[in-house]
Each structure stands twice: as C-alpha cells, then as structure tokens.
Amino acid sequence: xxxxxxxxxxxxxxxxxxxxxxxxxxxxxxxxxxxxxxxxxxxxxxxxxxxxxxxxxxxxxxxxxxxxxxxxxxxxxxxxxxxxxxxxxxxxxxxxxxxxxxxxxxxxxxxxxxxxxxxxxxxxxxxxxxxxxxxxxxxxxxxxxxxxxxxxxxxxxxxxxxxxxxxxxxxxxxxxxxxxxxxxxxxxxxxxxxxxxxxxxxxxxxxxxxxxxxxxxxxxxxxxxxxxxxxxxxxxxxxxxxxxxxxxxxxxxxxxx
Numbered sequence: 001x002x003x004x005x006x007x008x009x010x011x012x013x014x015x016x017x018x019x020x021x022x023x024x025x026x027x028x029x030x031x032x033x034x035x036x037x038x039x040x041x042x043x044x045x046x047x048x049x050x051x052x053x054x055x056x057x058x059x060x061x062x063x064x065x066x067x068x069x070x071x072x073x074x075x076x077x078x079x080x081x082x083x084x085x086x087x088x089x090x091x092x093x094x095x096x097x098x099x100x101x102x103x104x105x106x107x108x109x110x111x112x113x114x115x116x117x118x119x120x121x122x123x124x125x126x127x128x129x130x131x132x133x134x135x136x137x138x139x140x141x142x143x144x145x146x147x148x149x150x151x152x153x154x155x156x157x158x159x160x161x162x163x164x165x166x167x168x169x170x171x172x173x174x175x176x177x178x179x180x181x182x183x184x185x186x187x188x189x190x191x192x193x194x195x196x197x198x199x200x201x202x203x204x205x206x207x208x209x210x211x212x213x214x215x216x217x218x219x220x221x222x223x224x225x226x227x228x229x230x231x232x233x234x235x236x237x238x239x240x241x242x243x244x245x246x247x248x249x250x251x252x253x254x255x256x257x
Contacts, residue, residue, distance in 0.1 A: 002029070002030070004028055005028055005029060005173070005174060005206050006051070006062070006063070007027045008026050008047070008060070008062050009060055010059065010061070011023070011024045011047065011057050011062070012057060012059045013050060013057050022231045023231070024227070026232075028174075031200065032222045033197075033221050034207070034208045034221070034223050034224075035210070035217050035220075035221040035223070035225070035238070036209070036211075036227060037214075037217060038226055039251055042227040043229070043230035043231075044210040045087060046230070048208075051069070051077075052074055052176060053069065053072055053074035053076070054074055056070070056071060057070060064077075064174065065080070065081075067080065069082075078170065082173070083176070084167060085160075085177050089163050091162060094152055095150070096148050096151070097143060097146045097165075100151060101162075101165055102130060103166065104166035104167065105130040105134065133169065137169050138165065141161055141165050143161065146162070156184075157183070157184050157188040160180065161191075164180065173205065174206045175208070177209040180192050181213045189213060192216070193216055193220055197220055217238055221238045223235065223238075224241040224242075225241075226247045228247075234247050
C-alpha cells in the first residue's frame with residue numbers, strides 16, 4: 001500500500017481538565033472519501049481543528065504528504081493544500097459570491113505587496129488567471145445564477161454551496177467538509193452527495209468529512225471512523241461501522257445493550 005496522504009498519530013488534546021480527543025490515530029489514502037461520525041461532543045470537529053491548525057494537539061502528530069503539520073499556523077497548512085468548510089457557514093455576507101470565491105484564491109497569490117499596491121502587469125495577469133479558475137468552480141457547482149448576488153441575500157442551501165466553492169477555489173489536495181448536509185433539505189442533500197463524489201472523481205481531491213446524515217455517509221464514504229467522547233469506537237466500511245454494537249450504543253444509549 002502507498003504511503004497515506006494524511007496520517008494522524010495518537011492525537012490528544014485537552015482543554016483544562018477536559019480531554020476532547022484522546023489518543024486518536026487514523027490514516028487517509030489519496031483519493032479516498034473518509035468520514036468521521038459520532039454523537040454530539042464526540043470530538044469530530046475538534047479533530048478537524050487539529051488538522052487545519054486551529055488547535056494544537058497536547059500530544060501526538062499529524063503529517064500530510066510526508067510533512068509534519070503539527071505546530072504550523074492555519075495559513076501555512078492551507079498553503080500546503082488543505083482547505084475546509086465550517087459547521088457554521090463562514091462567508092463575507094456583504095460581498096458577492098464572486099468576491100467570496102476570489103478570496104479563496106489567496107493561497108495561490110505569488111506577487112509581492114508592492115506589485116499589488118501598484119497593480120503591475122504581473123498582478124493584472126494573476127487577477128485574470130484567478131478569475132478564470134473561479135469561473136471554473138462556478139460552472140462546476142452550477143452557481144452561475146448567483147455569481148453577482150450578495151451572500152446575505154441567498155438561501156441557506158446556496159450559501160452552503162458557496163462555502164464549498166470557496167474551498168475548491170484554493171485548489172486543495174485535501175478537502176475537509178464539516179457537516180456538509182447540515183440544514184439542507186432532501187433534494188439539496190442529494191445534490192451535495194453528487195458534488196462530493198464529483199470532487200473526488202473529476203477534480204482528484206481527497207475528502208475527509210464530518211457528517212450526521214447516515215444515508216449520505218453510506219452513499220459516498222469509502223471508510224468511516226466512529227468517535228465517542230474523543231476516543232475511537234470503530235473504523236472500516238460504512239455498513240460495518242454502523243452495525244457495530246459500540247457505535248449503536250453511543251448513538252442510542254442503553255438501547256443497544
């Protein structure tokens with residue numbers, strides 16, 4: 001087997017006396033859709049925050065493409081090719097969809113500050129190239145109708161797609177999706193499933209997802225890792241993990257027992 005794209009080893013993070021993640025290890029292969037599941041408070045989003053550099057582990061390590069991420073600030077991790085969405089949508093509401101997506105190109109900027117201030121020919125060429133890449137993402141996610149709309153005026157489901165689009169504008173190697181179906185109706189969730197599959201198949205991007213919708217998890221995931229109280233309960237194929245007695249008990253309490 002080839003070396004994993006991402007390797008998390010013995011991750012632990014404590015906040016005062018609370019252990020949010022406890023000795024969690026997993027690996028993700030290039031081209032996979034890998035999903036973290038578990039009840040509320042299981043440590044799923046905390047694990048995302050460790051990968052993206054918002055939190056630093058108390059102990060353990062994370063490597064990406066053979067390079068350690070542990071201790072790097074979020075912007076350096078983004079520059080290495082990791083993009084993410086958030087459980088609560090984080091967009092500039094009083095900017096247009098196009099402007100929000102152009103912000104997603106910041107990791108690809110190579111011109112110096114003085115070139116930006118003077119808007120030199122190199123800066124103009126870069127801006128045109130950025131616009132071309134953003135338009136590809138707009139076409140990919142069928143956002144043409146909303147290109148010039150203010151984010152504040154958009155329905156919730158469209159905002160979720162815009163946030164996904166902004167992450168794709170970074171041209172990541174690894175995409176972290178934090179509850180992509182949260183707040184979506186059945187039709188919007190179906191569309192999200194198609195896009196997640198296309199992101200892997202057409203764009204060649206590896207996906208790690210946190211998700212509560214088990215139908216979506218079963219539909220798109222290659223492997224699943226179940227967490228509870230910050231610890232690993234089970235890992236493997238979606239059907240195997242969802243049938244695991246410890247996972248059932250974590251979701252349903254004493255019913256499984």
